[in-house]
Amino acid sequence: HPYASHLRTLDSSIKRNTAVIKKLKAINDEQKDGLMEELKSVNLSKFVSEAVSYICEAKLRSADIQAAVQICSLLHQRYKDFSPCLIQGLLKAFFPGKAGDDIDPDKNSRAMKKRSTLKLLMELYFVGIVEDASTFINIIKDLTSVEHLKDRETTQTNLTLLASFARQGKHFLGLQKHGQEAYDEFFMGLNITDDLKTFFKKSLSSYYDAAVAILMSEHASLRAMESENAKILNVKGELSDENTALYEKLRKSFDQLLRCVSSLAEALDMQPPVMPDDGHTTRVTTASELSPSGKHFSAVEPIWDDEDTKAFYESLPDLRVFVPGVLLGEAEPKLVDQHGKVHEQTGEHKLEQGTEVQNNAEASVPEHQLEGKTNVGSKNREKKDKTGKEISKEKEADQKGDIEREKVRVTDGASLDNLLQRLPRCVSRDLIDQLTVEFCYLNSKANRKKLARALFNVPRTSLELLPFYSRLVATLSTCMKDLPSMLLSMLEEEFNFLMNKKDQIKIETKIRNIRFIGELCKFNIAPSGLVFSCLKACLDDFSHHNIDVACNLLETCGRFLYLSQGTTVRMSNMLEILRRLKNVKNLDPHHSTLVENAYYLCKPPERSARVSKVRPPLHQYIRKLLFSDLDKTSVQHVLRQLRKLPWAECEEYLVKCFLKVHKGKYSQVHLIALLTAGLSHYHDDFHVAVVDEVLEEIRVGLELNDYAMQQRQLAHMRFLGELYNYEHIDSSVIFDTLYLITVFGHGTLEQDLLDPPEDFFRIRMIVTLLQTCGHYFDRGSSKRKLDRFLLHFQRYILNKGPLPLDVEFDVQVSVVLNTSNLLD
Numbered sequence: 001h002p003y004a005s006h007l008r009t010l011d012s013s014i015k016r017n018t019a020v021i022k023k024l025k026a027i028n029d030e031q032k033d034g035l036m037e038e039l040k041s042v043n044l045s046k047f048v049s050e051a052v053s054y055i056c057e058a059k060l061r062s063a064d065i066q067a068a069v070q071i072c073s074l075l076h077q078r079y080k081d082f083s084p085c086l087i088q089g090l091l092k093a094f095f096p097g098k099a100g101d102d103i104d105p106d107k108n109s110r111a112m113k114k115r116s117t118l119k120l121l122m123e124l125y126f127v128g129i130v131e132d133a134s135t136f137i138n139i140i141k142d143l144t145s146v147e148h149l150k151d152r153e154t155t156q157t158n159l160t161l162l163a164s165f166a167r168q169g170k171h172f173l174g175l176q177k178h179g180q181e182a183y184d185e186f187f188m189g190l191n192i193t194d195d196l197k198t199f200f201k202k203s204l205s206s207y208y209d210a211a212v213a214i215l216m217s218e219h220a221s222l223r224a225m226e227s228e229n230a231k232i233l234n235v236k237g238e239l240s241d242e243n244t245a246l247y248e249k250l251r252k253s254f255d256q257l258l259r260c261v262s263s264l265a266e267a268l269d270m271q272p273p274v275m276p277d278d279g280h281t282t283r284v285t286t287a288s289e290l291s292p293s294g295k296h297f298s299a300v301e302p303i304w305d306d307e308d309t310k311a312f313y314e315s316l317p318d319l320r321v322f323v324p325g326v327l328l329g330e331a332e333p334k335l336v337d338q339h340g341k342v343h344e345q346t347g348e349h350k351l352e353q354g355t356e357v358q359n360n361a362e363a364s365v366p367e368h369q370l371e372g373k374t375n376v377g378s379k380n381r382e383k384k385d386k387t388g389k390e391i392s393k394e395k396e397a398d399q400k401g402d403i404e405r406e407k408v409r410v411t412d413g414a415s416l417d418n419l420l421q422r423l424p425r426c427v428s429r430d431l432i433d434q435l436t437v438e439f440c441y442l443n444s445k446a447n448r449k450k451l452a453r454a455l456f457n458v459p460r461t462s463l464e465l466l467p468f469y470s471r472l473v474a475t476l477s478t479c480m481k482d483l484p485s486m487l488l489s490m491l492e493e494e495f496n497f498l499m500n501k502k503d504q505i506k507i508e509t510k511i512r513n514i515r516f517i518g519e520l521c522k523f524n525i526a527p528s529g530l531v532f533s534c535l536k537a538c539l540d541d542f543s544h545h546n547i548d549v550a551c552n553l554l555e556t557c558g559r560f561l562y563l564s565q566g567t568t569v570r571m572s573n574m575l576e577i578l579r580r581l582k583n584v585k586n587l588d589p590h591h592s593t594l595v596e597n598a599y600y601l602c603k604p605p606e607r608s609a610r611v612s613k614v615r616p617p618l619h620q621y622i623r624k625l626l627f628s629d630l631d632k633t634s635v636q637h638v639l640r641q642l643r644k645l646p647w648a649e650c651e652e653y654l655v656k657c658f659l660k661v662h663k664g665k666y667s668q669v670h671l672i673a674l675l676t677a678g679l680s681h682y683h684d685d686f687h688v689a690v691v692d693e694v695l696e697e698i699r700v701g702l703e704l705n706d707y708a709m710q711q712r713q714l715a716h717m718r719f720l721g722e723l724y725n726y727e728h729i730d731s732s733v734i735f736d737t738l739y740l741i742t743v744f745g746h747g748t749l750e751q752d753l754l755d756p757p758e759d760f761f762r763i764r765m766i767v768t769l770l771q772t773c774g775h776y777f778d779r780g781s782s783k784r785k786l787d788r789f790l791l792h793f794q795r796y797i798l799n800k801g802p803l804p805l806d807v808e809f810d811v812q813v814s815v816v817l818n819t820s821n822l823l824d
Helices: 014-026 032-040 048-057 062-078 082-091 107-126 135-143 146-150 152-168 181-188 194-236 241-267 307-314 342-359 367-385 388-425 429-440 445-456 463-476 482-501 507-522 528-540 545-563 568-584 589-602 617-629 635-643 647-658 666-680 684-704 707-725 731-743 761-776 780-800 805-816
Strands: none
Touching: 014 032, 014 048, 032 062, 048 062, 048 082, 062 082, 062 107, 082 107, 082 135, 107 135, 107 152, 135 152, 135 194, 146 152, 146 194, 152 194, 152 241, 194 241, 194 568, 307 463, 388 429, 388 445, 429 463, 445 463, 445 482, 463 482, 463 507, 482 507, 482 528, 507 528, 507 545, 528 545, 528 568, 545 568, 545 589, 568 589, 617 635, 617 647, 635 666, 647 666, 647 684, 666 684, 666 707, 684 707, 684 731, 707 731, 707 761, 731 761, 731 780, 761 780, 761 805
C-alpha cells in the first residue's frame, strides 16, 4: 500500500486513536476540516472496524453527506480494508441481522437513517469507493417489494426513499439530463449496464403503479365518506365526534400518500396522478379547526361589529310596557253594558277569544266595538223569551249596531292605510318602533295579513328598509305569532318560484328576497335551516344569478351564522364549498370579486395584530409640537420650545421630522421653513442639513417614480420653495432642481420607466415649485434665467403631447400669469 511506510511514522496509541475515532460519530460540515487533519496525524490500521462502526452510527443530515464522503475517501485511500467493511456496515441499515445488530425502535428514526445511508452509498459510488452498482440491486428489491404495501407507514417510507434514489441517481434509471457535457461524460465513466438501468426503472415503475392503485382506492373511499358526511350535515348540521375522527384519519392518510406518490412521479419524470372530480363533496371542517386555539369563535370574537348594531338586533322594545295587555290578547276587558250584565259580557269576550286568539292570533278591537258585540250577544240569548214587539225593537238596535260597526271598520281601515303609507319612511330605529306600537292599537287578524303583505311588497330597490321591517316583525312576533310565519311563508314561496324558473331576469327581486330572509335570520325569526337550504340551492347550481343571490345572502347574515353558537361548523363547511367552487368554476371578474368579498366578509383572513411604534417621550413631544400644536399663532412658542431641547441629542431627529412635511397640513409647510430659519440663527449647520436632505429626497423620488410617493414629493417641492423664500438657498439651487426634473433619466434605457410619455407628474412638481417661489424671479438675472427655463419647459411639455385639462390649467395659472406669457 502506498501509505504503508508513512502510516508507521504516525501516532498509533490506543488513547489517541480512540479519541479521534469517537469524533467520527458526529460528522458535520463545520468540523470536517479539523477532523480530517486529525485523521491524517494518526495510524488507524488496527482500528478500522471501530472507525467504520462509528461512521455507520453517525446521524447525518443532508448537508453533512459531502463531509462524510470526503472523510470516507481519505480513509479509503489510506486503509485497503476500510471500503469492504464500510459497505457491509452501511447495508445493515437496510438488512439488519437477526442478532447482534441494534435496531432503532423509533420508526421515524429508522426511516431517516435509511434515507441518509442511501444518499451516502450513492455518493460513495460516484466517487469510486463503492465500485459495484449491483450493490443497490438488493436495496431496491427490498424497497419495491409488494409485501410492504400492506403497511401504510412502510409504504410511505419506501416511496420517499425511492424518490430520493431517483432524484439523486437519474443515470441509474437512464434519465440523465443531456446537454451538459461534463455531467454526461462523468456518468459515462460509471459502470452501469443497460440491464441494470432496465431493472431499476422497471422496479420503480411497477412499485409506482401499485401505489397509484392504492391511492385511487383510498380516494374512492374518501369520496364515499365525504358524500355520507354531507348528507348527515344537511340533516343534523354537524357530525358526531366518532365520524369526524374517522374522516380526519382517512383524510390525513390519503394526503400523506398523495404527497409521497406525487414526489416519486416527479422524480421519475412522470405526470403526478390526477384524482377524479369530487363533485359537490368537500372536506368536512370540525369545530377544533375553526380557530388556532380550538375554541369557538363566538367566545373570542363578537358577533356584532359595535354596540349600536348589537342594540338594533337584540334590544327590542317590550310591547307590554307601551300597549295595554287587552290589545295584545293577554287580558280580559272589564266592560259593563247598558243593563249591567257583567257575566254575559265576560262570556261574549271569551267567545271572541275563541274565534281569534285560538288561531295563534291574540286579536283585539277598540272598546266601543267590543261593547257593541257584547250587547249583540246578550240580546241574541234573550230572543227566545221576548215578545214580537221586543224582537222588532231589538232588530232596530241590531241595525244600528251594524251601522256603528261599519263606521268603526271604515275608521280602522283608514288608520291602517295611513300607517302602511308611512311604513317606507321609517328609516330609523325610533320611527319603526313608534309605528310598531301604533299598529298594536289596530291589531286584528285581517290587519296582520295586510301588514305582512305590505312588508312582503317592499320596493325591490329599497334594500335599506329590510333591517327596519325585520325589526318590526321581530318586535311584534312576541305577541303575534302568526305574523312571522305568514311573511316567511311568502318569502320562501317566492324564493322557490324564482329558483325554479331559472331565468336571468328579476335580479333585483331575487336580491331583495334573499336579503330579507337574511335580515330576519339575524333577528332569529327565520330559522337557520331555511337559510342553509337557500344557500345550498344556490351552490348546487352555482352560475349566473345564483352567484349573486348566494353572495348577497352571505353578506347579509353569513358572518352572523359563522360566529353564532350551533351554526359555526355548518357555515364553515358552506364557505369551504364556496371557495372550492370559485377555484373550479371559470367565473367572470365581477362574480369572482363578489365571491371573494362574501367569503372574506364571513371569514376574514387571519392577520397579526398591528404593532404600534414605541417612541421615546422626547421624540413624542417633538412630533406633538410640529404636527399638532404648530399654527400661525403658536409658531413662536414652538420655536422657543425647540430651542430648549438638548440639541446634540435631538438634532438628527429634528431634521428627520422637518422632512416629514407631508405628515402635517399642506398649508403649514411655510411654517416649517420659518422654524428652519429661526433655528438656523442659533445652529448654523441645521438649515444646511435640512436643505441637503430635501434635495436628496427629491432626487430619490425621481429615481423611484413611485405613485405612492407623489404626495410626499409635492410637499418637498413646496418646502424647497419656502426655503428659498426664507433665503436659505439661492436661485441657482432652484433652477438646478427645475432642470434636473425635466432631464433626469432622459436619453437612458430606463426613460420610459422613469418618465413615461403619459405621466405628467413632473409637470406638477415644476408647477408647485414655481407657484411657491416663482413670483420672486421678476427682475434681473433671475428673470432671464426663468425665461430660458420656460423655453426648455415648453419644449418638455410639447414632447409630452396633449395635457389633461387640470394640468394645463395649473401650467397656465402658475407660469403664464406669474411669469412670461410663453405658452400659447
